[in-house]
Amino acid sequence: MKAVLYVGHGTRVLKGSEQLKKFVEDAKKDIPYDIQETCFLELSEPDIMEGAARCVERGADSIAVIPVLLLSAGHIKEDIPKELEKVKKAYPKLTIQYGAPFGLHTKMIDVLQQRLESKGWQKGEDAEILLVGRGSSDSNAISDFHEIASLLQQRTAVVKVDTAFLAAAKPTFDEGLANKTKSKAKSVYVLPYLLFTGLLMQEMETKIERANQISESSLYLCDYLGYDKQLIEVLKERAVETFDQPFLFEKSGENV
Known part of the structure; x- marks a missing residue:
């Protein structure tokens, strides 16, 4: 069964992490997957391992990991993949596909x-x-x-x-x-x-x-971007397209 795991940056300001959770809850209604969970890279809970565990507990054997981040930088290229390596070791039969940030949309x-x-x-x-x-x-x-x-x-x-x-x-x-x-x-x-x-x-x-x-x-x-309704459309695109991307980790555990 397919799952989507959304990864936010995290913040010490509670309102910031609550905003991301609310945004994802709104987005879930338009994204066609039964299993969808939210987690954070740092500073907020749950972390990526716990988010992935929740997906697996709900029956997921394939996860699309979507970074809810603006641009592709160190967190996208290094930090999140390192955490996903830990997930793969914990769940070797799990297929992981890794999506793109909002980017130049x-x-x-x-x-x-x-x-x-x-x-x-x-x-x-x-x-x-x-x-x-x-x-x-x-x-x-x-x-x-x-x-x-x-x-x-x-x-x-x-x-x-x-x-x-x-x-x-x-x-x-x-x-x-x-x-x-x-x-x-x-x-x-x-x-x-x-x-x-x-x-x-x-x-x-x-x-x-x-x-x-x-x-x-x-x-x-001016106000920060916030989790605007228009960005839900971008997030939906990222979720759907990620399942068509090459595997980051296949069930064999090998990087592709």
Whole structure:
């Protein structure tokens, strides 16, 4: 029997993990598999091993593992596969197929535009955007993030969409924000490319409040992406397509 195991990042902020669980519960209604479980890579429970165990206990012999993450970086390429190796050792007869994150999907740009509009942005406005990512040491993830910024600029037709990162990449959020306090644009929209609320959002809000005291522009912090209804469609695509992907681990236990 087939199962889908959704893997979120996890956060120390309870509201963040609860948001992911609620999102997956909403998504399950549109995804055609009887066994669906949610787990987390770190900081929240259940972990990946427990999530897989729940699938097996419900009768699964094949699991599609779907990372509920934005871009393909270290967690996708290294951390989750390491945990799945442990799962395979515990359940050698289990077939595991591994899916893709949200990635460069057009619906991601749709959601970003909606977050701008909900904060008051209008097309043709004298405005700039600072797109803020979590950050990564993975060059491909950073390249994908810059591609998202480029697509957003094409969609909005603003003069500038700059990027900044909260960790592991340059420019840092502090550097990007300091630069935007000198902008000549009437408005600057700080747009977090994050799935859930957490300490990072709280820190950004505090820093933007301070920056507004010295900024030549009006700085607006937009909402994080959240688990938007449009993203359910992306998640559904990822779940269905994963069962058509090559096996990560077959029943023989060999990597493919």
